[in-house]
Amino acid sequence: MDTLSYKTKSANKATVQKEWFVVDAEGQTLGRFASKVANILRGKHKPSFTPHVDCGDNVIVINADKIRFTGNKFADKEYVFYSGHPGGQRFVTAKDMMAKKPTYSVEHAIEGMLPNNKLGAEIFRNLYVYAGSEHPHTAQQPKPLKF
8 A cells, every 4th residue: 555645745936826915014013024925935935835936926016115113123123235345334224225215125124034046036936026105016916915
């Protein structure tokens, strides 16, 4: 009796079913919101999750400029940029970054929660972040997703 009643299924690029979701970031806490979006991008919410395949969905984040920072993070949190040259290290606070590029905080938080390899870069391309409530992806008929 060497037959199993089940088979382990491994997804691949041809068998993956990708969906489109739109998520509203207004009033959401940055880290908690980013971890939920990263799980959807990665595909961990699907029963057919395969770690080495991009089996996640496409996610559109709207109202990224209305994300919430807890505590004093809005004034104290610093993003570090380094050019590689001596004296080329720059620090930008979250408040200044939101004024300059309002989508950066959300993108940076979600990107940090994805794998740091080629697969992570491929998965990150499935994320679309917009500062306002409008997005140009209505043709994909994204489903609204609540957290």
